Amino acid sequence: MSKDKITLFWHRRDLRTDDNHGLYRALTEKENVLPLFIFDRxxxxxxxxxxxxxxxxxxxxxxxxxxxxxxxxxxxxxKYGTPEDIFPEILSEYNVEAVYTNRDYEPYAKDRDENIGQICKDKNVEFKTFKDHVIFEKDEVVKKDGGWYSVFSPYKRMWFNTLKGNEFDTYWSSKNLDKLYRSDPLDMPSLKDMGFERKDDHIPSSRVDDELLKNYSDKRDIPSVRGTSRLSVHLRFGTVSIRKMAKKGKALSGSWLNELIWRDFYQMILHFNPQIVTTSFRPEYDKINWRNNEEEFEKWCKGETGYPIVDAGMRELNETGFMHNRVRMIVASFLTKHLLVHWTWGEQYFAKKLIDYELASNNGGWQWAAGSGCDAAPYFRVFNPELQTKKFDPDLKYINKWVPEFQELDYQQKRIVEHKFARERALETYKSTLK
Ligand SMILES: Cc1cc2nc3c(=O)[nH]c(=O)nc-3n(C[C@H](O)[C@H](O)[C@H](O)COP(=O)(O)OP(=O)(O)OC[C@H]3O[C@@H](n4cnc5c(N)ncnc54)[C@H](O)[C@@H]3O)c2cc1C
Incomplete structure (x- = not known):
């Protein structure tokens, strides 16, 4: 057993060594910092x-x-295991003075941290958490009476009003690595050791081009062009710093910064409303007479609805783990309105497939599309896949890439449901419950 007093820095959704708040605090407040990651079973x-x-x-x-x-x-x-099993082992192997980590706002993570905090407390080990994943967290942006915002626009106004000017400052963790606990290289389990196989993908760069950001508002809705940052996977796992990105957004593109504020907004909504993981933000939506037809759902998953823009999106998702935001909105609307499938089915499918899957944003996006969320699209707004295509994929480049057979007669005859009929059915069904 090592007798040196150490501090653990526990990485979770902050997989970087630069501008990492909790890591910086550990390195500057403590000596002998030993980082830790657990592949959580x-x-x-x-x-x-x-x-x-x-x-x-x-x-x-x-x-x-x-x-x-x-x-x-x-x-x-x-390590590979559960945090509840791994922590007691590490606390008995090393002489641990403190555990530092960055906060995570998902319900599972909050319970986990409470448990680990208790395990630490029982051993007289300090457990400290820091804000790193968002610009503003929890109740930092609230109404004057202390209540949280359920509508984005006033939240956003208050988000800007709350800025003091130092929120985007860098935490220079990478300049303090001399405070790391001196150690020989430690083993790391392979993917195979954990029962996984390698999936080689083209991962978008973690850098974003200034020109792209300057043109963001013009190109962001066109799925056939590279008009968005593709940083979602990096923001999800913390391989880039949100502070650096927000600073860039503020300097170069208000509309891009707006999206980063939506990200903060959904994290705040989840923090205050953990029940939305399984139930609608507006609970009356759970009472709608959802059709939940399994065969149709299966066709939607596979990209076989006969609507080229919907099928293109689903095939892009299945093949790459990514889908353009505009198309996410279209396929989500199609599932919840044209097919009348409860949003949780689609949300779960995205959770399985998206490389950038983030509970708060995914849940927010799905409930927005279904109409059941905070500040959601009203239920009577049913996206028309053809009009969406004319507007956002006018030269059919995106569709051609993912559904090359879309012009064949056979394909066109495969429409799972007619738009006009589906729209009216959705309106009636929603209306009869929501009045
Ligand atoms: C049904 C549905 C499900 C979604 N699921 C997820 C998800 O699981 N994970 C996820 O990160 N985003 C999700 N989004 C939001 C959005 O589609 C993706 O963030 C975006 O497509 C990622 O591409 P990008 O990095 O090029 O985004 P950009 O347009 O470059 O935006 C920059 C960043 O802002 C954030 N962002 C952008 N749009 C939103 C938004 N509407 N809500 C919250 N944050 C946003 C993301 O972190 C994104 O990387 C979902 C949207 C919908 C409609």
């Missing part, structure tokens, strides 16, 4: 796909982090 055991692209992404990000730490004379403990 509570999460991994739920993944059906043994070649899940997110596990490869995390493994690669950790390998880079490990190299950085080892180049600076330290290393990182990487």
């Amino acid at each position: 509570n999460i991994l055991d739920e993944l059906e796909d043994r070649a899940d692209r997110r596990v490869t992404f995390i493994h690669d990000a950790l390998s880079e982090i490990k190299e950085t730490y080892e180049n600076n004379g330290g290393s990182i403990i990487v």
